[in-house]
Amino acid sequence: MKRLILPILLGAFLIRFLLPLFAFIYTNNPLVFHSADTGLYIEPATQLLATGRFLNKDGVTPDIEYPPGYPLLLLPGLLLNNPEGVTIGLQILLSCLTVYLVYQVALLLSGGKVKLSALCAGLYAVEPLSILYTTKLMSETLYTTILMVFLYCFCKYIECRRFKYLLFSAIALGVSTYVRPISYYLPFLITIFLLIWIFTKIQKKKIFLVHACLFFVISMGIIGVWEVRNRVVAGYPGFAAGVDVNLYFYKAASVLAVKENIPFVDMQKKLGFLDRQIYYSLHPELRNGTQTERYLSMREDGKKILAENRLVYLILHLKGIVQVLSGPGAGEYISLFGRNVNELGKTQGAFQDSRTETAKSIMQKDPVIFGTYALMGVLLFAYILLAAVGLISYRNWLNNIPFMALLSLGFYLLAAAGGQSGYSRFRHPIMPLICILAGYGLSVIFDKFSKKNSLEEQSVAE
Structure with missing residues (x-):
């Protein structure tokens, strides 16, 4: 097992280490690792160091717009006066941990198939979006890692039925909401799956019903702590004003x-x-x-x-979901090396906006930008196609509660990411799930080719 996963982890680390290194050498500008939202995280982290409180940049009013999850990750870098270098280093390690968690989750879902699980991890190790966001001072990498910790612990609980894994999954799910509030309703969804599992698969239901109740109380209780804080310090009835x-x-x-x-x-x-x-x-x-x-x-x-305007918004929301799935994310790669991609509509998807130039004129004007978009688009299409093959080929998935939870988690994140702000970066936490499905799809294709070759060799021998 180690022979397969260790080279994958090493490769994942090297890719994630070299990309920001080359970007900094090329631009000599640490600001290429920032985004429009980076300041929203740095300000409260700076105030936390200065005052011991989570405040807005005025240093007086409490920050209720964003929860403190990602600003806490920025603290070591701010303390060492190198937020870019330290934070990117931490995010590289977190992303490599996510690669390992993809491997472990795939093992649980496949019944211990090591080669298949290594394929899933390998696909995530070279997945462009996950590599890119280790270089950005944004919450994507941290959020995705915590979400995969939750998924692994949840699948492990279903397999061995030991409460400690469900406890860890509840904690991880609650904590993930402190990084991105999009997880706020996930405890409800996962509790429903637990109840379905209990009433369809478990004979002695009482203790497991207690487990399900504790899962919901713990995960929502963690979330509730910040809601209480917001109400106490600002009278705000909610988790995040953002x-x-x-x-x-x-x-x-x-x-x-x-x-x-x-x-x-x-x-x-x-x-x-x-x-x-x-x-x-x-x-x-x-x-x-x-x-x-x-x-x-x-x-x-x-x-x-x-x-x-329900119908108008529904159409816009669905368009946003399409943008999340189809936007290759090439604009962020290009801007990482100091290039201007405003004319391309940034990460809203390759050549989707009618106000942008045509593909032909972009290719003539800047073939590097065009080539980056084209390559990223082809890679994304390959991942989604393989995931579709994996989903279609996965047998008896309706009776597999962990697999159903994985699918529901992906659909939940995708549905929540729709709308006008449907940028490709919102696909980031879904990519480990897509890679697990894609790994299964790739394994199916390999198996069919190997069987075909063996049959051809057998016919030749006869």
């Missing part, structure tokens, strides 16, 4: 942009996304209000706009 910002300035703004037939970015500006004075001109009653009042107003306004 959800309200996304609801108003992304989801509702996308609907209004369609209705008024103007570009989405222009509608965001019109609503005051980057200029609070514009926002206050639209909502003068909030000018002297608290941040909680402002966020709650965004929540109510966003809900109202979506409720009045």
Whole structure:
């Protein structure tokens, strides 16, 4: 077993180490490792070091927009005055751990098939999106690792029925929400799967029903701690106000942009996304209000706009899901080396936006950018095609609770990532699941070719 996984882990480490090294040598600029959201994580981490409290950049008001999960990972780098180098180093290790967890989960799902599991891990080791985001000061790598810890522990519990694994999975699921609030409703979904498993597969149900209840209480209890904190320090009734910002300035703004037939970015500006004075001109009653009042107003306004335009938003949401699945993520690779990709629509998908140049003109103008998009697009298509083969070929998956949980987790993350902000980076936590399916699909293809070759050799011999 070690003979197969160790070279894969070593290869994964080298790829993830060399990419940021080459990017820094080429640009000599650590800011290429930042994104538009990086400051939203660095500010509260800096305030935490300075004051011992999780505050906004004003150093006074509590930060309720984002939970503290990823800012905590930034603390070692900030303490050592090298947030890029230290954090990327930690993320490389986390990503390699994710490769190993893909291997372990595949072992559990396949009944201990080592070669198949190594294929899954190998596919994830060279998966472009997972490699890329180890170099970015963003929450994707940390979130994906914690999510895979949850999935491994959950599958292990189903296999051996020892409560300690379910306990670890509950803790991991609760903690993952502190990195990205998208996990908020997952305890409900996973508890449903536990109950289905108990009532269909277990004879002595009482103790396992207790296990399921404890799983839900522990995972939601961990999440609830931060909700209590937000209510105490700011009177905010929720886990993360960033959800309200996304609801108003992304989801509702996308609907209004369609209705008024103007570009989405222009509608965001019109609503005051980057200029609070514009926002206050639209909502003068909030000018002297608290941040909680402002966020709650965004929540109510966003809900109202979506409720009045359900069909429009449904179409936009589905388009966002397609963008998440089809966007190759090449724009972030190109920008990592200091290149400008604004004309390509960044990570919204290769040549999807009608406002961008045609593929032919891009190829003539900058063949490197075109080639990067084309290569990433082909690789993504191959992964998804192999995953589809694996899904179709997986036998009796309706009776396999861990496999159903894996599929449901993937669909949940994909559905939650839809909408106007459906960037390819939102596919990042889904890629380990896709690689597990793709590894199974690749194994099926290898088996068919080997059987075909053996039959041909046998016929020749006869």
